[in-house]
Amino acid sequence: xxxxxxxxxxxxxxxxxxxxxxxxxxxxxxxxxxxxxxxxxxxxxxxxxxxxxxxxxxxxxxxxxxxxxxxxxxxxxxxxxxxxxxxxxxxxxxxxxxxxxxxxxxxxxxxxxxxxxxxxxxxxxxxxxxxxxxxxxxxxxxxxxxxxxxxxxxxxxxxxxxxxxxxxxxxxxxxxxxxxxxxxxxxxxxxxxxxxxxxxxxxxxxxxxxxxxxxxxxxxxxxxxxxxxxxxxxxxxxxxxxxxxxxxxxxxxxxxxxxxxxxxxxxxxxxxxxxxxxxxxxxxxxxxxxxxxxxxxxxxxxxxxxxxxxxxxxxxxxxxxxxxxxxxxxxxxxxxxxxxxxxxxxxxxxxxxxxx
Numbered sequence: 001x002x003x004x005x006x007x008x009x010x011x012x013x014x015x016x017x018x019x020x021x022x023x024x025x026x027x028x029x030x031x032x033x034x035x036x037x038x039x040x041x042x043x044x045x046x047x048x049x050x051x052x053x054x055x056x057x058x059x060x061x062x063x064x065x066x067x068x069x070x071x072x073x074x075x076x077x078x079x080x081x082x083x084x085x086x087x088x089x090x091x092x093x094x095x096x097x098x099x100x101x102x103x104x105x106x107x108x109x110x111x112x113x114x115x116x117x118x119x120x121x122x123x124x125x126x127x128x129x130x131x132x133x134x135x136x137x138x139x140x141x142x143x144x145x146x147x148x149x150x151x152x153x154x155x156x157x158x159x160x161x162x163x164x165x166x167x168x169x170x171x172x173x174x175x176x177x178x179x180x181x182x183x184x185x186x187x188x189x190x191x192x193x194x195x196x197x198x199x200x201x202x203x204x205x206x207x208x209x210x211x212x213x214x215x216x217x218x219x220x221x222x223x224x225x226x227x228x229x230x231x232x233x234x235x236x237x238x239x240x241x242x243x244x245x246x247x248x249x250x251x252x253x254x255x256x257x258x259x260x261x262x263x264x265x266x267x268x269x270x271x272x273x274x275x276x277x278x279x280x281x282x283x284x285x286x287x288x289x290x291x292x293x294x295x296x297x298x299x300x301x302x303x304x305x306x307x308x309x310x311x312x313x314x315x316x317x318x319x320x321x322x323x324x325x326x327x328x329x330x331x332x333x334x335x336x337x338x339x340x341x342x343x344x345x346x347x348x349x350x351x352x353x354x355x356x
Contacts, residue, residue: 001127006040007102010074011131015104017047017056018076018138024050024220026192027264029077029139031056035064035098036072043067055080057089061096069097076135078107078128081114090115094122102127104135109146141191141267144287150257151193153285155270155277156184158292158343159304165274166302170203177341179327180292185211187290191222191269193260196238197276198228207237208271217242223265227256227276253283278306281317289319289348292327294341319348 003011017032028048033056035044044067046059054062057079061068073079079089079101093101101124107113116126136143144152158176159165166172176184188194189210196206208224209217221243226232229249232239239245246263248256260268270280280286291304310316325345 001129003102003127003130004040006036007072007074007130010034010036010042010072011076011102011104013042013045014056014074014076015131015134015138017045018135020047020049023048025190025222026142026266027051029142031075031077033057033060033073033075035060035068036074037067038070043071052085055086055089057093058086061092061098064096070099071097072100072102073098074130075101075103076138077105078103078113079115079119080107080112081118082112084111088115088118090118091122094119094124098124100125100127102130104128104130104132105139105143145261145266150254150261150285151266151268152287153257153268153270153280154187154191154288154290155280155286156187156290156292157271157277157304158294160294160296160298162297162299163304164298164301165304167298168300170302172302174341175294175296176292177294177327177343178330180294180343180345182213182330183327183345184292188222188269189218189220191267193223193225193265193268195225195227195256195268195270195276196272198226198230198232199275200271200273201226201232201236201238202230205237206271207240207242209242222269223263225256225260225268227251227253227272251279253280253285257285274303274306277304278308281305281308284350286350289346289350291346291348293344293346295343296341318351320351321346321348323347 014032014034018030023030028051032047034042037043044060044064046056048056057075073093079093081088081090101119119126141152194208209221211217224238224243224245225248227248248259250256327343327345329342
């Protein structure tokens, strides 16, 4: 399909709108829309501000008013075709007199798909695929969840150079630096679920809230999920009122992800201990690994992952490195008065074997 330079510029702006900071994550995708007049000039724009608010197309149409008639709508995602908390965008665009719709990514959500057909039936010219890779990246976790029928799983852990997540006495407080812990909160905030096992809750009593650099909770918190069959003590911090919590009484990773997907969750941040990590790895349900590697050696202590049944090097679980970032010591840090530590964050994805 061919697109004009004006449409390409408008799509870049729509992608920028879709990335607007502060929009709550999930369950809806991030979407931006720009409306162009017949002369190619922008007449209106809009973006989706979260579940229950007007969709990007509706916001842009409201701003455009009568200027929408005969105009082109440039949208990062195929206009929806269903009635939920808001009316279908495809019908709204046609009713407003939009003459052409250009979108980047097709909406494969079975609930919302079909917008292109509705528009074409109304006589609207439709063109798809403009800057689709960039659009998919804006909603990477949402896209994965829709296409795979389960949430995207990021496994995060902190380790020493010799693969230890805690010392022999169980202490792990300074395995990672303040810079790494701040970075972890940034990654937590990009997910809509933080998942740990019952043993982690019983032993470490994590709160699992997302906090800013001053240690204060951010306004929008992911769902805190505990996975496991045993009962939880009522005084555990993960059960407090600082963020929503859920106890999934199962040890099966697939069952847990199925339940979370049914709750419109798209991105799981796996922070549990070595047993839970091993369960997800063995089930083939880890899609991304984020490892914070500290420049220290313990020689003994708790491993970052439990036994995977690997007896020979040929059976090793292998990963492809996608990013390596040095996280330097935070100047003026008084939280760790005796430690001036520079960690390395390694981001990886599982290597797929032939036929995957």
